[in-house]
C-alpha cells in the first residue's frame with residue numbers, strides 16, 4: 001500500500017516554492033522566469049578593486065582572496081569565451097541545460113572606463129545561451145555614466161547588479177576594511193533603483209564577521225528588508241589562506257561561527273526578509289583548497305538541510321516575521 005503520509009513539499013505554506021524549501025530560492029526564480037533550469041557561469045574579466053589598488057584603500061577587505069572573491073571563475077588569462085566554454089562543458093556533463101547566466105564575479109566589475117565596461121558587458125551578453133548578465137560590484141563604485149549605461153542595457157536584457165554590503169554596521173565595515181559606509185552603500189543602491197526599475201539589485205551579506213553578534217546580523221537584515229532589494233545573498237565568513245583574516249585566526253583574534261549558530265541566525269534572518277526577495281544563496285563558496293576555517297562549511301548540503309529542518313520543525317518560513 002502506498003504511504004498516505006504527506007510529503008513536506010505538499011504541506012509547505014511558503015508560496016514561492018515547488019519543493020520543501022521555505023524560502024525563495026534563486027533556482028526557483030530562474031525556473032519561473034525562463035521556464036527551465038539555468039546555470040550561472042562565473043567569469044573573471046580581469047578587473048581590480050578600488051579597495052586594493054589604493055584609490056579607496058590598500059590590501060582590500062580582510063577576508064578578500066587573491067582572486068578578489070571570484071574563486072570559482074576560471075583564470076582571467078583566458079578570454080571570457082574560453083572561461084565560459086570550460087564551465088558550460090562541465091555543467092553539461094551533469095545537467096541538460098541550454099540557458100546560462102554570465103556572472104562577472106571577481107573583484108569590482110564596474111571599476112573601469114565606460115568603454116572597457118561596454119566591451120566586457122557586450123562580450124558577456126553575446127555568449128551563446130546567455131539570458132542576461134549578473135554584475136558583482138561595490139556600491140561606492142557606480143559613477144553616473146556607468147549607472148546610465150547599465151540602465152540602458154536593462155531595457156534590452158535582464159541585468160542584476162550585486163552590491164557587496166556584508167554588514168550595515170559601520171563599526172564592522174571599518175574593522176573589515178570595507179572602505180565605505182552604510183550611507184555610501186545606500187547612495188549607490190538608490191542610484192541604481194532611481195535609474196531604472198528594470199535593474200535587479202542583489203545585496204550580498206556575510207554572517208560571522210569579526211565582532212558581530214547575532215543581533216548585529218539580524219539588524220543588517222532588518223535594514224535590507226526596509227530597502228527591499230530584488231535579491232539577497234547570505235554567506236558565511238570563510239577564513240582563506242593568505243588573507244589578513246587568516247592571520248587574525250592564527251593569532252586567535254578571530255573565532256569563526258559554529259554551524260549551529262549559523263543555521264539558527266540564517267533561519268531568523270529568513271523570517272525577517274519579505275517573501276518576494278529572492279535568496280541568491282545561503283552558504284559560502286570559497287575555494288576548498290584555501291579554506292582554513294570553518295571546515296564544517298565544506299558540507300554545504302548538510303548546512304542547507306539543517307536550515308530546511310529548522311524552518312520545518314519550528315513552522316517558520318521566509319517573511320513570516322517581516323514587517
Ligand code: SF4
Pocket residue numbers: 049050051052059060061063064065068069106107108138164178
Ligand atoms: S570589495 Fe570585493 S574585491 Fe574589493 S577588496 Fe573587498 S572583497 Fe576584495
